[in-house]
Amino acid sequence: MLFKPQQASIGLDISDRSIKATQLRRNLRGKLELQALSAIELPPTVFNDGEIKESAALTNALTELLTKPQYGSFNTSYVTACLPETKTFIKMIDIPPMPENEIGQAIKWEAEYHIPIPIDDTYWDWQKINSNKKINTRLPVLLAVVPKNIVDTYTKAIIDAKLIPLALEVEAVPITRSLLTCSNGEKKDSATMIIDIGATRTSLIVVDLNSIQFTVSLPISGRGVTETIASSLKLTEDQAEKAKIICGLDPKKCHGAMAEILHQMMDDLVNRIRESIVFYREHFPQGNKIEEIILCGGGSNFKLIDKHLNAKLELPVRRGNPWLNLEPSPCPLKPGELITHTTAIGLALRASLNSEDYD
Incomplete structure (x- = not known):
């Protein structure tokens, strides 16, 4: 699933040249705060434009990332990871108003006209979006599409590291969640x-x-x-x-x-x-x-x-x-370092926030 929230997990930002991980927790005041944080650089041979070329090296890096945190300690095997932006497609489309149970099939038909690969070779998800129009003749929908081979190879590397993937998100979603106030x-x-x-x-x-x-x-x-x-x-x-x-x-x-x-x-x-x-x-x-x-x-x-x-x-x-939605408290990172953890924090926020405004 690309949009819908699930249970708390480690936010895992996997990119071509580095991996970053963040875990959050709620304190006694019910506010979110940092529990653990880690980052590791990857050799340039592990990825090529978002595609995994050395799966074993990635799995080993994931293991090291979580067993040697820079701050705190990770205490769960559940992870929410992001998919490479260069391999994902996000597009707003619109369809005629229709019963809820018919929307999925209608979006699948419409998606064929908007993505460069067959829809059956992809995993896809969608969400209805808000509109300024008081009377809508069309239903605006945000569509996210990812090739199956990308999702499957990322999932395998995560599982091989003895982690449990709860969700994979397109990168724009956790970035937005992290940088905008999404608690109301x-x-x-x-x-x-x-x-x-x-x-x-x-x-x-x-x-x-x-x-x-x-x-x-x-x-x-x-x-x-x-x-x-x-x-x-x-x-x-x-x-x-x-x-x-x-x-x-x-x-x-x-x-x-x-x-x-x-x-x-x-x-x-x-x-x-x-x-x-x-x-x-x-x-x-x-x-x-x-x-x-x-x-x-x-x-x-x-x-x-x-x-x-x-x-x-x-x-x-x-x-x-990226600290915007967390409890005001001393951050273990300098501002220049913190901004590089935007995606990982947004992934960790996914299931921690009550609001789904930016999910």
Whole structure:
């Protein structure tokens, strides 16, 4: 299942170059707090564009991840994991109003027109979404589709690590759950765009009317930028990553060399964001105006990125806070490290929240 909540479990964020795990618990005040947290880097040979190439290595890494936590201790074998964004399809479709028991079959027929592979070769799930229209002639539905071979290989690796997969989610869902307040059903009269700059790609997620409306995957990556910096400035990748974080877009740092390189990536990103904002306005007429941008992902962890986007897009831009739905308490991670755990925290939140606003 891709959307519906189940029992509490470890949030397991599996990506091409790292794995992160988070477990939450309720304290005596009934508030959610961190129980355990862990992260481990993966060799570049384990994955290729979201596909597992070395299953045994992944299984061993999962075992090490949970037996050697950075904070606390994990006390369950149940996990909720995410699927690679590059291998999943999320799309809003609409169907005629009909009895509840007929919706599933109608969505299956409609999905054939929207995904590039046969529907029988996929696992898929859906949820009805809210609309601004008082009288709907069509029923808007959020559809999530994943190839069976991707789900099956991820599930096998998890089971081989002696873990019990309760659910697999498309990545946009836990990211949204983690960064937006989802403990109540209040409806906003504006839309939010989340920009997740990851190691291997960037995702744009538009959230409106308490639902994900659409997502876009972009060929812009934090690791790609780091490699460009390393090559241009003749640094190691570790040196380039540190310099990127410290200097960022500040022209007074690193003699302006870092800002010059990052501006190339930022110009591309700004253009893609503008295109997506126009697309949402033109293709989702029932939606609200996008009035806020939230940044997340390790690739967004460099100086002045928020101010640069704010100036270029003329929209409020802020760094995401994955701690938003947890008990205010000291975090064992620095802000730059915490933002890389956004997805894992969102996965751990899945069954812990009473509200299903963003599930």
